[in-house]
Every structure is written in C-alpha cells, then in structure tokens.
Amino acid sequence: MTLNIEDLQQIARIEKSKKDGFQHRINVCLAAGCLSCGSGLIKEALEKEVTRRGLDSWCKITGVGCLGLCAEGPLLSLPTSGSYYQGVQVSDVPEILDSLNGSPVARLVCPAETPFFQRQVRIVTENCGRIDPERIEEYIAEDGYAGLYQALTQMTPQEIIDQVSGSGLRGRGGAGYPTGLKWMSMAKAMGSTKFIICNGDEGDPGAFMDRSVLESDPHRVIEGMVIAGYATGANQGFIYVRAEYPLAVKRLRLALSQAERMGMIGNNIFNTSFHFNLQVRLGAGAFVCGEETALIASIEGRMGRPRPRPPFPVEFGLWDHPTMINNVETLANIAPIIRRGSQWFAGIGTEKSKGTKVFALAGKVVNTGLIEIPMGTSLRDIVFAIGGGIPQGGRFKAVQTGGPSGGCIPEQFLDMPVDYDSLAQVGSIMGSGGMIVMDASSCMVDVARFFMEFCMSESCGKCVPCRVGTRQIYDILGKITASRATMAEFTMLEDLCDLIKNTSLCGLGQSAPNPVLTTLKYFRDEYLAHIHDRQCLAGACKKAEEVL
Amino acid sequence: MAKISLATIWLDGCSGCHMSFLDMDERFLDLAGQVDILFSPLVDNKVFPDHVDVTLVEGAVSNDSDKKNIAIIRQQSTIVVAFGDCAITANVPGMRNRYPVEAVLQRAYIENAAPPQQRSNGQPSKEGISFHTVPQLARMARPIHECIPVDFFLPGCPPPPRAILYLLTEILAGRTPQMHGWTRFGA
Amino acid sequence: MKQHPPKKVRSDLNPSRLLTFKIDDRDVTAHEDETILSVARQNNIIIPTLCHLDGLSERGACRLCIVEVRGSTKLLPACVTFPRQDMEIITNSKRVINYRKKILELLFTERNHVCSVCVANGHCELQNLAVELGVDHVRYPYLYPRHDVDASHSRFCIDHNRCVLCLRCVRVCDEIEGAHTWDIMGRGMTSKVITDLNQPWGTSETCTGCGKCVQVCPTGALTEKGKSVAEMSKRRQFLPYLQMMRGRQGGSWQK
Numbered sequence: 001m002t003l004n005i006e007d008l009q010q011i012a013r014i015e016k017s018k019k020d021g022f023q024h025r026i027n028v029c030l031a032a033g034c035l036s037c038g039s040g041l042i043k044e045a046l047e048k049e050v051t052r053r054g055l056d057s058w059c060k061i062t063g064v065g066c067l068g069l070c071a072e073g074p075l076l077s078l079p080t081s082g083s084y085y086q087g088v089q090v091s092d093v094p095e096i097l098d099s100l101n102g103s104p105v106a107r108l109v110c111p112a113e114t115p116f117f118q119r120q121v122r123i124v125t126e127n128c129g130r131i132d133p134e135r136i137e138e139y140i141a142e143d144g145y146a147g148l149y150q151a152l153t154q155m156t157p158q159e160i161i162d163q164v165s166g167s168g169l170r171g172r173g174g175a176g177y178p179t180g181l182k183w184m185s186m187a188k189a190m191g192s193t194k195f196i197i198c199n200g201d202e203g204d205p206g207a208f209m210d211r212s213v214l215e216s217d218p219h220r221v222i223e224g225m226v227i228a229g230y231a232t233g234a235n236q237g238f239i240y241v242r243a244e245y246p247l248a249v250k251r252l253r254l255a256l257s258q259a260e261r262m263g264m265i266g267n268n269i270f271n272t273s274f275h276f277n278l279q280v281r282l283g284a285g286a287f288v289c290g291e292e293t294a295l296i297a298s299i300e301g302r303m304g305r306p307r308p309r310p311p312f313p314v315e316f317g318l319w320d321h322p323t324m325i326n327n328v329e330t331l332a333n334i335a336p337i338i339r340r341g342s343q344w345f346a347g348i349g350t351e352k353s354k355g356t357k358v359f360a361l362a363g364k365v366v367n368t369g370l371i372e373i374p375m376g377t378s379l380r381d382i383v384f385a386i387g388g389g390i391p392q393g394g395r396f397k398a399v400q401t402g403g404p405s406g407g408c409i410p411e412q413f414l415d416m417p418v419d420y421d422s423l424a425q426v427g428s429i430m431g432s433g434g435m436i437v438m439d440a441s442s443c444m445v446d447v448a449r450f451f452m453e454f455c456m457s458e459s460c461g462k463c464v465p466c467r468v469g470t471r472q473i474y475d476i477l478g479k480i481t482a483s484r485a486t487m488a489e490f491t492m493l494e495d496l497c498d499l500i501k502n503t504s505l506c507g508l509g510q511s512a513p514n515p516v517l518t519t520l521k522y523f524r525d526e527y528l529a530h531i532h533d534r535q536c537l538a539g540a541c542k543k544a545e546e547v548l
Numbered sequence: 549m550a551k552i553s554l555a556t557i558w559l560d561g562c563s564g565c566h567m568s569f570l571d572m573d574e575r576f577l578d579l580a581g582q583v584d585i586l587f588s589p590l591v592d593n594k595v596f597p598d599h600v601d602v603t604l605v606e607g608a609v610s611n612d613s614d615k616k617n618i619a620i621i622r623q624q625s626t627i628v629v630a631f632g633d634c635a636i637t638a639n640v641p642g643m644r645n646r647y648p649v650e651a652v653l654q655r656a657y658i659e660n661a662a663p664p665q666q667r668s669n670g671q672p673s674k675e676g677i678s679f680h681t682v683p684q685l686a687r688m689a690r691p692i693h694e695c696i697p698v699d700f701f702l703p704g705c706p707p708p709p710r711a712i713l714y715l716l717t718e719i720l721a722g723r724t725p726q727m728h729g730w731t732r733f734g735a
Numbered sequence: 736m737k738q739h740p741p742k743k744v745r746s747d748l749n750p751s752r753l754l755t756f757k758i759d760d761r762d763v764t765a766h767e768d769e770t771i772l773s774v775a776r777q778n779n780i781i782i783p784t785l786c787h788l789d790g791l792s793e794r795g796a797c798r799l800c801i802v803e804v805r806g807s808t809k810l811l812p813a814c815v816t817f818p819r820q821d822m823e824i825i826t827n828s829k830r831v832i833n834y835r836k837k838i839l840e841l842l843f844t845e846r847n848h849v850c851s852v853c854v855a856n857g858h859c860e861l862q863n864l865a866v867e868l869g870v871d872h873v874r875y876p877y878l879y880p881r882h883d884v885d886a887s888h889s890r891f892c893i894d895h896n897r898c899v900l901c902l903r904c905v906r907v908c909d910e911i912e913g914a915h916t917w918d919i920m921g922r923g924m925t926s927k928v929i930t931d932l933n934q935p936w937g938t939s940e941t942c943t944g945c946g947k948c949v950q951v952c953p954t955g956a957l958t959e960k961g962k963s964v965a966e967m968s969k970r971r972q973f974l975p976y977l978q979m980m981r982g983r984q985g986g987s988w989q990k
Binding site: 638645691694703 | 849853857862863865869871873876877879880
C-alpha cells in the first residue's frame with residue numbers, strides 16, 4: 001500500500017476529529033521513568049473507572065511518551081485544561097475523574113507556569129507526552145511524515161542536503177560535526193550500496209535522551225532516517241539500540257511495522273522510485289559500541305571494538321560500504337527542518353550552534369528530568385531556573401556534561417552559554433546530553449574516580465594506553481580519595497592523562513581522561529587537600545584508616 | 549683521584565647479582581684501587597655507615613626489615629643504584645604478589661616441607677611459622693624505586709659483570725652512565 | 736579478521752600514484768597505498784612495533800609505532816596510516832619517544848612479565864623493545880593480576896601471564912591457517928585470548944596443531960612444551976611466503 005498526500009491528510013483529519021470529539025482527554029506518561037513508578041496501573045485504573053461510569057465517549061485516556069519532569073512521576077497531563085498532575089496514585093483516580101468538570105485536584109497539581117515548562121523550546125520532543133507513541137495515526141495527525149512526503153515528491157537530494165546544511169544542525173551525539181557536511185560527503189561517496197545507521201547506543205551514565213525520544217516518538221526518528229536515505233542515496237538503514245532499552249525497542253519495532261504497512265518504508269515510498277528498508281539491531285550494552293567503527297563491527301556481528309580512522313565510515317563502513325551514522329536526536333531534528341525550512345531552525349540557538357538540545361538533567365537538582373532548551377541558554381538558567389536549583393538549600397558546586405568523555409564545569413562558568421564551542425573551551429563537551437549537577441557534598445576527586453571506573457570497565461581493551469592507563473589512573477584516584485597518595489603519584493596522574501589523551505586509538509579513549517583533567521583544572525585544591533592535609537574538603541571520602 | 553666509598557646490600561634477592569659483581573675477576577683489582585667497600589655482605593661490617601657515596605641495592609623490598617633498611621640506605625647514600633632485576637621489577641620475589649602472604653607461607657613451609665608437617669587430623673598445620681625471629685613479610689614484594697628515589701638502574705638477572713664495571717667506572721669518572729645496550733631485563 | 740586499512744588493488748584502471756614526502760628529514764618516494772611504517776622500513780628508518788607483523792593484517796592497537804607529522808599535534812600510528820604528498824613525518828621526536836616508553840611501561844605493568852624465568856628470555860619482542868626504547872625500569876606500579884596457564888595441549892602451552900594481547904595468534908590462525916581457533920573474550924583489562932569457546936586448548940576441535948600461533952607470538956605466552964628458560968626462539972620466515980602462496984590479498988580469500 002502506498003499513500004499519497006490526500007491519504008495522509010485524511011488520516012490526520014480523522015484522527016483530529018476523533019480527538020476533538022472527546023470533552024476531556026487524560027494523557028498518562030508511559031515512558032520508562034513513570035512506568036517504573038506505576039503509571040501503567042494508573043492508566044488501567046483510569047480506563048476501568050471511565051468505563052464503569054459509562055464515560056467512554058466523553059473522556060479519552062491515552063498512554064503517551066515522556067512528559068519531562070521524571071522526578072515527580074507518575075505524571076498525567078490534561079491537554080484540554082492544560083494542567084499537569086504529579087505523583088499520582090491509583091487511589092487518586094476517582095477524584096481526578098470527579099474534578100474534570102470543576103477545578104483540578106489541588107494536592108496533585110504540578111504547576112505548569114514554572115520555568116521548567118515555560119523555558120523549554122520543543123522541537124525534538126514536540127510530540128513527547130502529547131501523542132500515543134504506539135499509534136502512527138497520532139504521529140500523522142501532528143504533521144508526521146509530511147516532511148518525508150515533501151522531501152520525496154518535491155525536493156531533490158541536493159536540496160535536502162542544502163536545507164540541512166543551511167539549518168546549521170550539528171551532530172547531537174557528542175562531537176558536533178556539522179550534519180550537512182556529513183550528508184554531503186555521504187552523498188558523494190562512491191558505491192551502489194550505502195547504509196545509514198541511527199546510533200541509539202546511549203551509554204553515558206545518567207543520560208536518557210535517546211531512550212525518551214525512541215519511547216515517546218519513534219516515528220520521528222524513522223522519518224528522519226528515510227529522508228536521510230533519500231538525500232544521500234542509501235537504501236538500507238539500521239537502528240542500533242541497546243538491549244537495555246526494552247520499551248524503546250518494543251515501540252520502535254511496532255512503529256517500524258506500522259510504517260511499513262503504510263508504505264513509509266519499503267519499496268516505492270509515496271509512489272516514488274525510492275526504496276528504503278529499516279531494521280532494528282540490538283547492542284549488548286557496551287559503552288564502546290557508541291563509537292562509530294565499533295558500532296559497525298557490532299552490527300556486522302564482530303566484536304565491538306573500534307578501528308583506526310581514516311578511512312572513515314563514510315567511505316568504508318558497514319560491510320565495507322559507505323555508511324553514515326547519525327545520532328537519534330540528530331535524526332529527530334530532520335523532519336521539522338524539512339517541514340519548516342532551514343531558516344526557521346537557524347533562527348534558534350547561537351551563531352555556531354543552532355537549534356535546541358535535549359538534556360537529561362540529573363543529580364543534585366530539584367527538577368530532574370528531560371528538558372529541551374535552545375542552544376545558548378546559560379548553565380545558570382538550566383540549573384536554577386529550569387532545574388529549580390539545588391535541593392535542601394545546598395550550594396552549587398559543579399555540573400558535569402558529556403558523560404564520561406565530558407568534564408566538570410565549576411561555578412565560575414555558570415553564566416556561560418551552553419553550546420558546542422563554549423563547552424569545549426572549558427574542557428568539557430556537549431556529549432549526548434547528560435547533565436549531572438553536583439552540590440557541595442560531592443568530592444570532585446571521587447566524582448573523577450567514578451567516571452574513571454566507568455571508563456576502565458568499559459574500555460574495550462584494544463589499545464594499550466586506554467586498557468592499562470585507565471586502570472592505573474583509577475588506582476591512583478583510589479589512593480587519593482583514601483588520602484594515601486603522594487605528590488609523585490599526583491604527577492603520575494597528570495602524566496597518564498596526557499598519555500591516554502594523545503595516544504589512544506579511538507575518541508572514547510582520547511576523551512577518557514576529561515573528567516580528571518577538568519577536575520584537576522578547576523578543583524586542584526581538593527586533590528591537594530587529600531594529599532597534603534589528608535582530608536576531603538567535601539567530607540565525602542573516607543580515609544584509609546577509616547575504611548580499614 | 550680520591551677513592552669513593554661503596555656499599556652493597558641484598559634485600560629480597562638470591563645474591564646472584566653479588567656473584568656477578570665478583571665475576572669481574574681481575575678487573576676487580578683495578579676497581580679496588582678506586583673504591584672503598586665500606587659495607588657489603590662480602591665484607592665484615594655489620595652496621596650501615598653514616599655516609600656512603602654509592603650503594604648498590606640488590607633485591608626487592610619484601611619485608612619489615614627491608615623497608616627499614618631501604619630508608620636508611622637512601623638517607624645515608626649519595627647515589628643509590630637499583631642493582632639487578634629484583635631491585636628494579638621485583639622479579640622472582642614479586643611472583644608471590646599474586647597470592648596472599650598466608651597462602652605463600654603455607655605453600656612454602658607447610659605443604660612443601662619435607663617431611664610435611666601434619667596435624668593429628670591429617671591437615672597441614674600452620675605451626676612453626678613464627679615472626680618472632682624473622683621479619684614479617686609485606687603484602688607484596690616491591691621494586692625499590694616504589695619505596696625511595698633511585699638514581700641509576702642496572703637491570704639484568706644478573707647484570708653482566710662488564711655492565712657493573714661500566715656503571716661504576718662512569719660514576720667514578722663523574723659521568724652519567726648510559727646503560728643503553730649494556731644489559732636488559734632478564735639478561 | 737578484517738583488513739584495515741583496505742588495500743586497493745593496483746591495476747591499469749586503478750593505478751596507484753607515487754608520492755614524495757619526508758621521513759625524518761629524508762626525502763622518500765612511495766606508492767600511495769603503502770603505509771608509513773612500510774616506507775620507513777624500506778628506508779632503514781626504525782619505528783618500533785609490537786602488534787604489527789609482516790604477513791598479517793594490521794591492527795593499529797599497540798600504539799608503539801606512533802609518529803608525529805609536522806604541523807599537527809595529532810599522533811598517527813605508522814602501521815595503518817598512508818602518506819600524503821609533501822607530508823613531513825617525524826619518527827623520533829622526544830615527544831613520541833617518551834610516549835612510546837610510557838606505553839611500553841604500561842604493558843610491563845599489565846601482566847606478570849618475569850624475564851629471568853621466561854622460556855622466551857632473549858628471544859622476546861617485549862624484552863627487546865625495552866632495550867630498544869631504553870626502558871630500564873617501570874615507573875608505574877605493577878598490577879600483579881592472577882592469570883592461568885593452559886598446558887592441556889599435547890605440544891603447546893599458553894601462559895596468559897605473558898600475553899600482551901597483540902592478537903597475532905588470533906590473526907594468524909584466522910588469516911593464514913584458516914582455522915580461527917583463537918579469539919578474544921572479555922573487555923579492557925579482563926580481555927583474554929581463548930581457544931574455541933573458551934575451552935582448554937587440548938580439547939579444541941578446530942585447532943590443527945600447526946603451531947603458527949606459537950611462532951608469531953612476540954613473547955613467551957605461547958610456547959612449545961619441553962622448552963626451558965631462554966630456549967624458546969621463534970621462526971617466522973614462513974609467514975610472508977605462506978601468505979603469498981595461499982593467495983590472500985586485501986584481506987579476503989581470492990577465489
């Protein structure tokens with residue numbers, strides 16, 4: 001079956017009128033966060049209660065994707081009245097239904113006028129929490145696949161690449177390579193078989209942006225991939241997701257089968273001559289498989305270990321064919337760019353970093369959860385306005401961005417705009433978007449040790465500096481936190497960081513010392529206090545004597 | 549030329565490096581004219597002298613006594629040379645580091661004792677291992693440069709006599725010995 | 736094992752260009768598909784290597800062959816990097832020599848390399864590298880991991896204490912012998928070469944007992960039984976010959 005634009009519009013119309021037919025709608029967050037605190041049961045209870053009261057045609061209960069404020073789950077939203085409920089229990093269900101026509105249940109209301117909701121600009125997550133991710137019709141009703149239709153029927157591949165280049169979109173996986181350039185070199189790559197891979201191997205501790213997008217709006221990623229395939233001449237795509245995201249995988253597979261049935265993937269998409277096939281591939285949860293050459297090896301069925309670049313995957317990738325790898329969030333930006341034009345996208349953000357970025361806000365901050373903000377928002381706004389500040393009146397100490405490859409940014413840079421270049425300037429990276437806030441009770445040496453432990457156990461073991469060097473660094477950090485280290489070992493620590501940074505094989509190895517390097521730069525006194533005075537300034541570390 | 553004072557000592561080692569030292573044969577006579585050996589297993593002095601110009605340290609730091617001695621050596625010597633693989637890499641003494649001290653002692657002094665010391669129940673006993681008279685074994689045998697700063701390294705198991713002579717000749721001449729090509733680990 | 740970087744097939748339709756560039760201020764000429772390492776060796780410029788072995792695919796993993804390129808701070812592994820026209824390569828700057836020493840020292844700390852009691856003493860590439868690079872002691876603390884010895888094979892023996900994870904055994908078994916008995920399991924420091932699905936070597940059904948792995952092993956990890964200290968010397972001259980005779984080119988069997 002192949003659809004044309006009228007069919008799409010028809011589906012959207014029907015879906016919208018169906019929605020409008022209900023006096024009230026209640027959206028229950030069914031993303032992993034809320035699901036784990038029982039939102040599934042709440043949805044069930046709501047549905048039962050509605051049926052029991054015979055209100056089926058009056059009130060519609062929908063399971064939706066992530067509403068963002070994961071800290072206060074389970075979350076409900078009432079799009080008809082615009083209010084949110086937080087921390088809902090099954091016992092609250094009758095009360096919620098009772099109040100639909102009156103004023104909302106006061107004790108459950110989650111204030112929607114707060115900066116957390118007001119300051120966000122939603123592009124990637126525009127449908128998150130608004131549509132049922134398990135129904136393609138709802139995605140179509142929100143202009144879904146209109147971008148793909150437009151791209152396939154009205155644009156040449158070059159025009160699409162121009163749009164993407166013009167939008168200034170940069171890779172959201174971490175390094176920030178301009179997406180347009182990547183697409184351009186892929187389009188130019190020689191070869192009749194080309195592959196596109198969506199990198200959903202989100203391995204950073206504390207990061208869950210890709211998971212939320214895949215769980216809440218999987219069709220958006222599929223649409224982005226098909227457009228990418230058309231623009232670059234690829235006919236086969238793989239979505240590489242970690243097996244630890246079972247819900248994302250389930251919804252993605254469901255979405256794929258729906259899209260296939262409607263002809264959004266397969267042969268002669270929208271009656272054009274363009275074919276595109278998509279498959280889901282599961283990763284076994286190795287951090288290193290987020291590195292593109294290791295990811296390729298993993299899809300090929302080999303051990304997930306990186307290989308030296310060049311040659312880059314764009315010339316020599318999956319099964320030796322040209323292969324382009326884009327992050328989930330990057331691909332999720334494509335459809336809106338095609339639909340609304342590059343100028344619109346380029347109007348958001350800063351001069352060199354366009355658009356928005358999704359962050360997983362976590363750590364010592366009041367509002368932990370998923371946020372999407374324009375590039376260039378200051379760290380202070382993110383932590384204090386959107387994040388609601390430090391809980392229990394604690395003092396802000398640092399924010400860690402970019403996961404184990406990123407760095408810790410101290411208080412003095414709070415007013416720095418968050419974009420690729422500013423973060424790189426202070427020694428961190430944008431990364432995939434994990435953001436961990438730390439307060440005065442965190443010892444920065446201990447934080448560095450945590451990340452180094454991660455890098456050590458996730459090192460693939462291929463190259464010597466990363467395999468052995470991370471272990472040696474971890475040992476030294478362990479000694480420092482136990483107040484047993486000497487200055488000689490401290491010098492050795494800096495020396496090892498330099499070695500790993502300069503001689504490791506892949507990007508992950510080269511960036512593995514970043515958490516140590518940034519804490520050394522901004523919190524050197526904490527290291528020295530452990531060594532000279534044998535004490536932890538934050539009071540977090542135990543001395544060796546106490547441990548024994 | 550004024551004579552320099554020399555000390556040699558062995559910690560946890562097999563004395564092979566000292567044998568190699570003696571293997572300098574007739575070249576030893578020339579050397580004797582230039583150095584005073586103040587302290588060594590080869591001479592009769594029992595106390596480490598207050599000041600020595602050069603000390604050759606054979607063996608790894610492996611027990612209480614070694615730890616004490618190595619600190620004294622560093623304090624009272626101008627130049628400390630790590631003499632042989634045990635001092636540099638912990639070598640053979642370090643092979644026990646993979647196992648807990650108790651397991652090592654059990655293996656060495658109980659299980660492999662001839663005849664094996666048995667308890668009445670037939671299990672090997674721990675009796676007989678006492679640290680009242682011998683120094684307590686450290687958890688690990690360590691290279692000496694992990695305990696004190698070391699000036700020169702003379703690898704080899706043992707270092708060949710000509711390498712030892714070269715090192716001493718260079719030190720005597722006030723030059724920095726370039727050991728490259730003279731010896732290697734496990735030589 | 737996949738061949739990286741890919742080798743182009745030289746033909747009339749796809750001729751390879753000749754490039755001129757500099758290695759250590761010496762003017763050299765080479766085909767564009769020759770690695771920096773191979774060009775350097777042809778010109779008697781020594782770059783230390785460990786995982787590289789003529790006749791096997793490249794891995795680029797030991798990082799000992801890193802070289803500097805004038806005008807760039809990035810260090811490149813010579814074994815997998817192709818030259819560019821007018822490139823100025825420096826193989827022996829203080830910077831790379833220091834890094835190589837440190838990498839080698841890390842290797843020494845990783846497992847239990849006790850040269851004096853090793854069967855390969857005197858015939859060991861790791862030991863020779865220490866001499867070559869002037870490593871007379873190791874600055875980092877030794878890690879003393881516990882590793883096994885598998886002596887279940889009737890003629891050979893593997894001592895994981897001496898393994899440097901260069902994976903030459905894995906490559907030679909797959910690429911030359913074609914058996915793929917060896918492989919690697921685990922990650923990071925816990926990586927380990929295994930026979931078949933991590934079963935004792937002696938019980939391996941795929942092992943042909945050819946012994947190529949033993950010959951290519953740079954250290955005393957893979958040895959013949961019955962050899963005592965310093966007796967295990969290795970012969971590797973068969974390798975380029977076998978590779979040629981078995982018609983393997985560009986990392987895939989030519990049919």
